[in-house]
Amino acid sequence: MTTPTLAHTRRASPLARSEARAGWLFISPWLVGFAIFTAGAMIFSLVLAFGRYDIVTNTVSVTGANNFRDLLADPKVATSLGNTLFYAVLAVPLEIVVALCLALLLSRAPRGGGFFRTLFYLPKMTPAVATAAMFFLLLNGNTGAINRALRAIGIQGPQWLVDPAWVKPSIVLMTLWAVSGTMVIFLAALHNVPHELYEASALDGAGGARTFFSITLPMISGALFFNVIVLTIAAFQIFDSAYLLFWRDNTNASPEASLFYAIYLFQKAFRQFDLGFAAAMAWVMFVVIMLVTLVQVRLGNRFVFYEGDQR
CATH class of the missing domain: 1.10.3720.10 (MetI-like)
Structure with missing residues (x-):
């Protein structure tokens, strides 16, 4: 029984990188949706919490903790x-x-x-x-x-x-x-x-x-x-x-x-x-x-x- 050598490890690393890329590709729709509709909305709501939104001019003015x-x-x-x-x-x-x-x-x-x-x-x-x-x-x-x-x-x-x-x-x-x-x-x-x-x-x-x-x-x-x-x-x-x-x-x-x-x-x-x-x-x-x-x-x-x- 032989132990894995450094050469075997190096030959396996491209496959591991390929699997990682495939995994990120498969979950990318969820990541994009989360970033836009969840994380983005939360960040914007946090900005709104410390400001006042003018619905007419579509602008946010910072008001601190008011x-x-x-x-x-x-x-x-x-x-x-x-x-x-x-x-x-x-x-x-x-x-x-x-x-x-x-x-x-x-x-x-x-x-x-x-x-x-x-x-x-x-x-x-x-x-x-x-x-x-x-x-x-x-x-x-x-x-x-x-x-x-x-x-x-x-x-x-x-x-x-x-x-x-x-x-x-x-x-x-x-x-x-x-x-x-x-x-x-x-x-x-x-x-x-x-x-x-x-x-x-x-x-x-x-x-x-x-x-x-x-x-x-x-x-x-x-x-x-x-x-x-x-x-x-x-x-x-x-x-x-x-x-x-x-x-x-x-x-x-x-x-x-x-x-x-x-x-x-x-x-x-x-x-x-x-x-x-x-x-x-x-x-x-x-x-x-x-x-x-x-x-x-x-x-x-x-x-x-x-x-x-x-x-």
């Missing part, structure tokens, strides 16, 4: 951020629990599992406008189907779309309608749990709850960790469901409880054309999401089990 000072002085920014945080704290745990329960049910379906997976995933494919229109009818406080069902069992349903205390729960209900994307990730993780662990648990006489918390939950902790991060980021960016339910008519009659951060950003940018203020809002939210994600990663890595982990 936009950030105005942002801190605007009470609607604090209100919209508080509404967004409240929604995230309420929606993310419920989405995780509902998605995991559905995945557990589907993982135990002996027959017809494919049919039910398709059935449960259909709401995810429904357009957001159609979903909002459906929930606008379901959540009507007087004639909605949900309150009619509650009245049938002797419960007076709330004014979901009017009462400030029930505005955010109504949006959470609409969000749970499309929880099937998270469910699919959990279902894939559940199918990867070794059956030998369940067999050993049954031989040891462990009950269902002990098996779930000692085997199932640790083995799918990676998927759980991923879903928590993704759902938290999505919750901070909540826009379409709240906008379609409460702000599509662009009136002042919409309840303040439905004013989320992304909606107020949209209003400042495309209703009032204060693009500098909106860019400052966007960068503040970027920093908030980054900090929250870093905290989640730091805390989550202590509890996530990875295959082959010897901790």
Whole structure:
């Protein structure tokens, strides 16, 4: 058996360079798109955050940190951020629990599992406008189907779309309608749990709850960790469901409880054309999401089990 010589290494280097060039060529469309539509837009928005855009002359004048000072002085920014945080704290745990329960049910379906997976995933494919229109009818406080069902069992349903205390729960209900994307990730993780662990648990006489918390939950902790991060980021960016339910008519009659951060950003940018203020809002939210994600990663890595982990 011979060892590679320097000549062999040199003969192989042109092939390596050719493969590298081919790789860069294949990913070049993505790199160009990222540079123009993502990185370029972010850099321009950062410039806007420290300036004021004149839509008539199409020019940007530097104003320093005025936009950030105005942002801190605007009470609607604090209100919209508080509404967004409240929604995230309420929606993310419920989405995780509902998605995991559905995945557990589907993982135990002996027959017809494919049919039910398709059935449960259909709401995810429904357009957001159609979903909002459906929930606008379901959540009507007087004639909605949900309150009619509650009245049938002797419960007076709330004014979901009017009462400030029930505005955010109504949006959470609409969000749970499309929880099937998270469910699919959990279902894939559940199918990867070794059956030998369940067999050993049954031989040891462990009950269902002990098996779930000692085997199932640790083995799918990676998927759980991923879903928590993704759902938290999505919750901070909540826009379409709240906008379609409460702000599509662009009136002042919409309840303040439905004013989320992304909606107020949209209003400042495309209703009032204060693009500098909106860019400052966007960068503040970027920093908030980054900090929250870093905290989640730091805390989550202590509890996530990875295959082959010897901790």
